[in-house]
Amino acid sequence: MAIEALPVDCISHIISFTSTEDASRLAAVCKTFQTAADSDDVWERFLPSDHPEIVSRADERLDFSSRKELFFCLCSSILIDNGRKCFSLEPTRCKKRFILSARELQITCGESPVNWEWIPTPGSRFPETAVLRDVCSLEIMGKIDRRMLSEKTNYAAIIIFRITDDSYGLDFPQQAFIRTGDLMSERTVYLQPEEPHFPRLLLPVNPNSKFAWIADERVGIPLKRGNGWMEIEMGEFFCDEGDDMDVEFSLTEVRGWHWKRGLVVEGVEVRPANWAPCTIV
Incomplete structure (x- = not known):
């Protein structure tokens, strides 16, 4: 038959x-x-x-x-939660992806108009972005509930940003952290698109810390996304079945104490590693 x-x-x-x-x-x-x-x-x-x-x-x-x-x-991509997040599915693997807008992040001095400005930016999917005016201590943090993500999937956290023409102080290395439960990973990243010429600044492992530290030897450098935006992967984590803890991530540069300007933050994308968008008829 x-x-x-x-x-x-x-x-x-x-x-x-x-x-x-x-x-x-x-x-x-x-x-x-x-x-x-x-x-x-x-x-x-x-x-x-x-x-x-x-x-x-x-x-x-x-x-x-x-x-x-x-x-x-x-x-x-669809906007959810009053324009504070963006959601989409990967067509082939049916995995979930979220982009947290800058308003969903915790930015040190973010509400001070002297330090940061919240304005619309052409090409952004969100109503407003965070534009760095002047700070000497850069700290951008966020988190996402792993229950929102696809189970049994390796995810990456990626910061989406631009650099303005009048920028300064951003050509020093930054540190990116990912924390899940008792595990914390750290890597050095560079916001400037030019080839970096600065030494990596890995934090020393604290033997008394309650976290299991992983120093990621890969250096993060910007990749182009389109419409003038760039991205840097801050780290990866695995979302297992039944995970119910938050994943925390951060980008910091607090050692130099030199003034910085010209960073435009759209948000942080949490997407399956090796994200492969495609079109299915």
Whole structure:
């Protein structure tokens, strides 16, 4: 008996154990497979279990009439939580990604107009960004609940920023930290896009610390994102099944005590490592 002779709901059940790419390919085989592959039963399996909550937090009403349409709505970046976060799904692995806006971060002296300015920036997905006017101690911190993320997934935390033409004091190395439970990792990063010529400043491991420290030997340098934005990976962490603790991350430069200006912070992206966006027809 040909497989297309099976009941459509049976074929849908089988397809639901494949992938989004396979479902899209199978939809092109024949009319029966198209009906089965496009069914809500298939695409419900590809959606995150908390998708009703995510939809309810969207700033604008999502227009969809099927689970497949909803899936691709979520693959496009949507603003949630009154414009303070951005959410999207990776189309192939169905992993969740969040971008925390600058307003979701804790920035030392961030509310002082002498030190930081909060203004719209062309090309930003958020209503406002944090623009550094003048500080000698740079500290940007944030956190995310691991229950918001996809389980059994290796994630990276990435700061998204620009450097203005009138910047100064940002050509010194910064330290990036990731803390999950009793584990803390640290790496040296450079905000300036030019090739760094400064020594790395790894903090000494404190033997009395309650944290297990990992000194990441990789040096973070800026990568271009488009629209003038750059990114630097601050570190990686693993989100295991049942994890319910916050992941904390930070970018600091507090040793030089020299004045700094011209850093524009859009936010911090928490995305699956080796993020691979693509288009599925």
